[in-house]
Amino acid sequence: MDNSERTEKRGGGGVFETSAGASSKPVQYRMRLFVAGDEPNSTLARKNLKDICESELKGNYSLDIIDVFEDYAPALDENILVTPALVIDHPKKMKIFGNLQDKSKALSALGVK
Amino acid sequence: MKKGKPTYKELETKIKETKEIIDALQNGQADVVISNEKVLVLRLKEAEDALRESEYRFREFFKTLSVGVVFQTPPDGEIIDVNPAAESLLGMSRDELIGLKPSDSRWQAVDDDGAAHDIEDNPALEALKTGRVIRGRVIGVYQPKQEQRRWLQIDAVPQFLPGADTSHMVCAVFTDITDRKLAEDSLRDLNETLEHRILERTAEVRDQSDRLRALASELSRAEQRERKRLAMVLHDSIQPLIVAARMQLWEIKRKSESQKPVAMKIEEILTEALTALRSLSVDLVPPELQHGGLMSGLKWLAAQMREKNDFIINTMLDKKLEPAAEETRFLLFECVRELLLNTVKHSSVKEAEVLAAEGPDNCIRLIISDRGKGFDPAVLKQNRSNQMTFGLFSIQERLAHIGGHMEIETGPDKGTKVILTAPLSDSTAGAPETHCEAPDGGQDGGGIELRRKRDLIEVLIVDDHKVLREGLVRLLKFESGIEVAGEASDGEQAIRMADTLKPDIIIMDVNLGGIDGVEATRRILAQNPHIKVIGLSMHMDRHTADAMRNAGASAYLTKGDPSEELIATIHDCAAA
Secondary structure, three states, X not given: OOOOOOOOOOOOOOOOOEXXXXXXXXXXXXXXXXXXOOOHHHHHHHHHHHHHXXXXXXXXXXXXXXXXXXXXXXHHHOOOOEEOEEEEEEOOOEEEEOOOOOHHHHHHHHOOO | OOOOOOOHHHHHHHHHHHHHHHXXXXXXXXXXXXXXXXXXXXOHHHHHHHHHHHHHHHHHHHHHOOOEEEEEEOOOOEEEEEOHHHHHHHOOOHHHHOOOOOOOHHHOOEEOOOOEOOHHHOHHHHHHHHOOOEEEEEEEEEEOOOOEEEEEEEEEEEEOOOOOOOOOEEEEEEXXXXXXXXXXXXXXXXXXXXXXXXXXXXXXXXXXXXXXXXXXXXXXXXXXXXXXXXXXXXXXXXXXXXXXXXHHHHHHHHHOOOOHHHHHHHHHHHHHHHHHHHHHHHHHOOHHHHHHOHHHHHHHHHHHHHHHHOOEEEEEOOOOOOOOOHHHHHHHHHHHHHHHHHHHHHOOOOEEEEEEEEEOOOEEEEEEEEOOOOOOOHHHHHOOOOHHHHHHHHHHHHHHHOOOEEEEEEXXXXXXXXXXXXXXXXXXXXXXXOOOOOOOOOEEEOOEEEEEHHHOEEEEEEOOOHHHHHHHHHHHHOOOOEEEEEEEOOHHHHHHHHHHHOOOEEEEEOOOOOOOHHXXXXXXXXXXXXXXXXXXXXXXXXXXXXXXXXXXXXXEEEOOOOHHHHHHHHHHHHHO
């Protein structure tokens, strides 16, 4: 992670990275990951999303991680009924439920591949 | 969120999301479900893992169990699962066993007792039907691999789903007990054989015992016959010959003066011989016994012993007590004679008593007692070889053969009391065979009831009426555990005898001449506080009773009270 990355915290979950990326104005991805503390699938989803961000998004993203154990109201606002759930706000509104083990599905939703 | 009717696009998105949610839930990728109220944590994967682990453990356990386990389902007890031990024990593969029912004829099942197995008693079916655990049922089944019957001990445990009333499955657990069962069967066969042999042997022994008894009786009768024959020979043949010889001597004396001294000497010898023969003849069969009966015989015996042995025998006999069988009369007579000769030899006293009384079960009881040296009853147990003990055992044996027995109460320096009991009826003459019951509590002396005299309650009887004293003596003499230590006819004698005899109990007549019973009691207890006094008077008189109690008497009875009450009071006072 370089110095331009910003971090945010939402719902106690913690944002681990954002980035301003490549020179030709790359797409900026805005995402929110809803997790349930350190439950097994939530931990797995964090790891899988981190891998995707590092390998595919090259720092061009912002990510909020929201822990429903601390506050589940944002999840209800977003109509999130189960966690983990990834909400892609930009470039295209999408929701992916599950632990993101299926990497191709996540990349497809992001429009990367 | 926008209100109003959703667009097609929105609906499509919603359906897609819902499908995603279902997939996540189905694939175990969801951690929580969020509702308006709360966050529900899902741990399906963990639960699945735990279930998988549990199933694995169960399967391993199931496979490695050394006992056979089968699961059966209602209604017919069809087998749905078996473990390898069950396959091995039943001699069939899993495939062969699955689907098999208890009613299948291939089992060739038999019950514990070898009878064909009743399907109604099948433990698995019973457990399914009743919902109860059935334990320890033994069934024999045919084992095709070994081509032999194996015995199984089966526990059937019904299984219930949560909330269910009826069992959905039964778990039958069984072990092969063939070796144990065969061992038990052979042991039972052996026991039956042994029992049979013991019965045979017992019958043989009983038979031998009966024959022995018959022989002993015959021997006893033969002895009597021989005694009579010898007495007759002596009387009819020998004695007349001696008399004839003596008469010839008179002729010699009369005719030859020179031969007279020799003839007189021979005559003297012949006279002596004649006297001895007469005595022998009488000893062999006392005419009083033969013609007058047992009581007359005993009286004659007492007179004989006084004359020949300078030994006094006091008799209290009862003419009514005459055994019907001659064998019994002669045997009792011989036993009493032998016992009295023992007394003469060993007791160191010059006096004994012979009493006769009726015992229970239509029996006669003869008591021969002395106040001599006595002996340790243990001697009888330790030594059967000396003459006296051998004689006693011989008496017991002979009495036993006619259905009687012998009791002995004795102790060093305590005198000896022997009680002979025999049937009054004659079983050989068609009367029912009688066995006189021996009293309980004696030591085992080879059939003889032995009691140590120090255990006896010694009683002094005080009454100025001789008849009453004799009545009390007769009553107490035959009471087991009680010994009459002495008799006193007035107060002064009672005080002296209490000092010397130190009895346990004194039966004190209240109305005595001279010092009366109350005063005698007071003086005796002042010197001998351990003695217990039982007051006895003709009438119940409160004043006299109080006077006796104040003098220290332990109890007070009237002479009209039942004799059992006096005996019970003696025992109570002695135990107090």
